[in-house]
Amino acid sequence: MTEKDTARLKELEQIVIGCFAQTLMTDAAEISPDADFFDDLGGDSLDSLDVATQLEEKLGLSLPEEEFAKCRKAAEAAALLLKLEQGGVPEQAAEPEKKEKVEPITRVCDMEEYKVFLGRVASFEETGNPYFLCNDSPLRDTSLHEGREILNFSSYNYAGMSGRPETIRAAQEAAAHYGCSASASRLLGGEKPIHKQLEAAIAAWKHTEDAVVLVGGHSTNVTFVGNFCGAKDLILYDVLAHNSVHEGTRLSDAESRPFPHNNYEALESILRQCRDRYEKVLIVVEGVYSMDGDIAPIPEYVRIKKKYGCFLMVDEAHSSCVLGATGGGVDEYFGLDGHDIDIKMGTLSKGLGTCGGYLAGDHDLVEYLRYNLPGFVFSVGISPPLAAATMEAIRLLQEDPSIMASLHRNIRVFREEAKKRHLNTCLAGETAVLPILVGGDEEAYLLSTKLLEKGVFAPSAVYPAVPRGKARLRFCVISEHTPEQIVFALDTLVETAKELGIRLPE
Numbered sequence: 193m194t195e196k197d198t199a200r201l202k203e204l205e206q207i208v209i210g211c212f213a214q215t216l217m218t219d220a221a222e223i224s225p226d227a228d229f230f231d232d233l234g235g236d237s238l239d240s241l242d243v244a245t246q247l248e249e250k251l252g253l254s255l256p257e258e259e260f261a262k263c264r265k266a267a268e269a270a271a272l273l274l275k276l277e278q279g280g281v282p283e284q285a286a287e288p289e290k291k292e293k294v295e296p297i298t299r300v301c302d303m304e305e306y307k308v309f310l311g312r313v314a315s316f317e318e319t320g321n322p323y324f325l326c327n328d329s330p331l332r333d334t335s336l337h338e339g340r341e342i343l344n345f346s347s348y349n350y351a352g353m354s355g356r357p358e359t360i361r362a363a364q365e366a367a368a369h370y371g372c373s374a375s376a377s378r379l380l381g382g383e384k385p386i387h388k389q390l391e392a393a394i395a396a397w398k399h400t401e402d403a404v405v406l407v408g409g410h411s412t413n414v415t416f417v418g419n420f421c422g423a424k425d426l427i428l429y430d431v432l433a434h435n436s437v438h439e440g441t442r443l444s445d446a447e448s449r450p451f452p453h454n455n456y457e458a459l460e461s462i463l464r465q466c467r468d469r470y471e472k473v474l475i476v477v478e479g480v481y482s483m484d485g486d487i488a489p490i491p492e493y494v495r496i497k498k499k500y501g502c503f504l505m506v507d508e509a510h511s512s513c514v515l516g517a518t519g520g521g522v523d524e525y526f527g528l529d530g531h532d533i534d535i536k537m538g539t540l541s542k543g544l545g546t547c548g549g550y551l552a553g554d555h556d557l558v559e560y561l562r563y564n565l566p567g568f569v570f571s572v573g574i575s576p577p578l579a580a581a582t583m584e585a586i587r588l589l590q591e592d593p594s595i596m597a598s599l600h601r602n603i604r605v606f607r608e609e610a611k612k613r614h615l616n617t618c619l620a621g622e623t624a625v626l627p628i629l630v631g632g633d634e635e636a637y638l639l640s641t642k643l644l645e646k647g648v649f650a651p652s653a654v655y656p657a658v659p660r661g662k663a664r665l666r667f668c669v670i671s672e673h674t675p676e677q678i679v680f681a682l683d684t685l686v687e688t689a690k691e692l693g694i695r696l697p698e
């Protein structure tokens with residue numbers, strides 16, 4: 193290797209290390225060229241895709257996926273980059289040798305993944321099991337846990353619709369009239385008048401021409417993202433998009449790639465380079481991200497999708513019933529035109545207080561989905577009591593602006609009170625997800641457990657849901673909370689952290 197090559201290799205190493213650091217939110221100075229991205233630095237395959245996207249952008253080249261996947265260290269990635277820069281075509285990976293014979297697995301306890309799972313469960317013995325906390329009541333400002341009332345900050349019941357007398361009554365009446373199940377796919381006999389009424393109500397509320405409702409939020413994303421695009425198409429999605437979006441991209445025949453979180457410039461740069469190689473391009477982002485509570489730069493995505501001729505899908509799970517005077521979501525918040533976003537996806541399980549998912553958009557798209565979307569066609573219609581309760585929730589939101597006003601007041605109070613106590617709320621903005629940064633996973637578990645003992649529940653979010661060292665307690669405020677409850681929760685948090693000797697980062 194010439195001296196010039198050696199110098200360039202070193203430069204590339206530093207560029208790769210910079211990308212590792214940005215993705216993993218750590219200090220580049222602490223990363224050695226021989227640190228293993230996965231084992232030593234705690235990256236995962238999504239992080240690795242993010243690094244690839246950054247490198248392609250920075251260096252203006254296209255990384256061969258298989259070759260890049262083999263590079264676990266900055267030094268290895270730099271060697272590949274140098275080869276590419278010098279016009280070298282990376283050798284095609286040899287077909288993995290087919291094993292002659294493998295040991296059959298016939299019991300779950302012999303599965304490698306099950307053994308890993310057992311290891312995780314064993315770790316709960318030290319910290320206590322943070323999962324499956326059981327409540328014997330709806331999750332409103334308070335809930336009933338092990339026979340006592342606790343202050344609850346764990347629910348997505350943002351507008352207090354689950355457990356509200358009006359929605360319960362609507363569900364009861366619909367159950368009495370139609371039964372508890374639609375009992376068939378709507379296409380083939382399960383259709384009830386309430387289904388169409390609900391879809392019209394959602395479309396009006398979301399400022400679209402039409403909407404279709406499915407039985408689950410997660411499955412709505414998987415089936416739409418998994419089927420809307422085909423082999424000639426491309427899906428570009430924010431790397432922090434929900435698991436259901438990632439699952440959908442894996443199901444789809446389309447090419448797909450993530451872009452760095454909220455980085456619309458990176459998205460635009462990908463489109464500039466390759467829009468003309470695909471028929472349809474679907475951009476998938478969320479309105480509000482649930483781990484940090486940050487609002488996506490939707491107007492930028494609208495500009496980009498118009499400029500490059502793409503379809504824009506916004507998952508409004510955490511923006512509907514939170515943003516806007518009637519909880520209409522991102523277009524109400526940003527003052528967008530009803531047609532600016534092609535597909536507004538949302539869940540019924542959060543602010544609307546029931547269960548299911550919807551896709552709202554132009555009539556031609558929605559009507560096409562009604563006859564073609566596997567998750568709709570081959571699945572039962574939403575149950576009538578849920579449809580009725582959801583319709584009632586939308587009616588209440590539209591008719592009573594005080595619901596969103598209380599939620600917005602609570603969000604403001606939480607942020608102000610957290611600031612007064614020098615607590616770090618990560619990227620939280622004007623949304624109901626308000627994380628408090630703790631740091632280590634163990635500390636976050638412990639703090640959450642001790643807080644619960646004192647009657648306040650806020651679940652911990654730990655790696656891999658958030659980057660290593662960035663564990664947090666996720667407080668979700670809802671319209672039903674009072675400012676006094678919020679102040680009490682934050683005081684108890686600070687006091688408990690002090691008792692446990694945990695220094696909360698500012």
Ligand code: PMP
Pocket residue numbers: 408409410411413434436478482507509510539540541542547548
């Ligand atoms: N999208 C996002 C952004 C979510 O946070 C969730 C659930 N947490 C879903 C989709 C899936 O919705 P559901 O829980 O209603 O299935």
